[in-house]
Amino acid sequence: MPAVKVRLAQGTPCWVSLMTGDLQGAQAFYGALFDWEYSPGPAQLGAYVRASLGGAKVAGLGISPGGTGLPVEWTTYLAVDSADEVSQRIRECGGTLAVGPLQAERAGRLAIAADLSGAVFGIWQGEEHLGWEVVGEPGAPAWAELVTADEAGAASFYRAVLGRPGAGGGEDPQGPPAAGIRRSTELRGRPPRWRVCFAVADTDLTARRAEGLGGRVLVEPYESAQGRAARLADPQGGHFSVVGPSRSN
Known part of the structure; x- marks a missing residue:
């Protein structure tokens, strides 16, 4: 599996x-579910490993930093040209910063924030x-989307913070939408959130395997x-x- 190593546009x-x-x-659960292997990563926030699929890096797993109040949940990170400048715009636009900006050794610079509705993103x-x-x-990421009751408000926030329309569900002049924003009335009291979706070969088999792994x-x-999907x-x-080929294909 060839690794793709390119710098992505801001907001992607x-x-x-x-x-x-x-x-x-x-590590045990996702390694068995997605055939991931692990190597050490930057440890500024505590123990952290990078997951690889056939030698290509796909995700990170780490110990929750104390005192942040962050849930046990996958966090989607958006590419930026300057973490410090974007962090400042997050504050100016009414968002909050939970972590950073801080340097992750020589890997890069990061921050973890929440938008106006409380959806956490990096x-x-x-x-x-x-x-x-x-x-x-x-076994690799397939798609990321923000699920929110205020699609227009979220799009305006991310456009203002990131300075490009692609992250707000619109069309980027350089290519297709960078991520999705989906209006949902099914949040049931939970705050809006960024969801990560991983590609799989067989959605039904993956769902049953996930249950078997606890x-x-x-x-x-x-x-x-997008195909046959499931929430796990x-x-x-x-x-x-997870999302895989449709059964009608």
């Missing part, structure tokens, strides 16, 4: 990380580590516009989605 999803209280348990200024190196293949199926496999949770409570 470029990395996903899970912060959890049980790093060893998370920003990543890649240096030696530009982000994920393969997408859309089984995870949960939150939404049973169903046909979507790992044994520590981290939510994620």
Whole structure:
């Protein structure tokens, strides 16, 4: 599997990380589910490993930093040219910073923030580590989207913060939308959130395997516009989605 190493345009999803209280348990679960292998990563926020698929980096797993109040959940990172400048714009636009900006050794510079509605996201200024190196293949990220009750307000925030329309669900002059913003009335009291979706070869098989590994199926496999999808949770409570080929194909 050839690794793709390119600097992504500002506002484009470029990395996903899970912060959890049980790093060893998370490594075992995702390693068995997605065939991931692990190597050490920057440890500014505590123990942290990078997951690789066939030698290509796809995601990070780390110990939750104390005192941040962040849930056990996957965090989507958006590429930025300057973490410090974008962090300042997040504050100016009414968002909040939970972590950073800080330097992650020579890999890059990061911050973890929340938008106006409370949806948590990260920003990543890649240096030696530009982000994920393969997408859309089984075991790799496939898509990231913000699920919110205020689609227009979220789009305005991310456009103002990132300075490009692609991250707000619109068309970028240089290419297709960078990420999705989807209006949902099914949040049921939970705050809006960025969701990460991993590609799989067989959605139904992956859902059953996740249960066998101690995870949960939150939404049973169903046909979507992107393919056959499901919502899952790992044994520590981290939510994620998977998508594979439609059964009609």
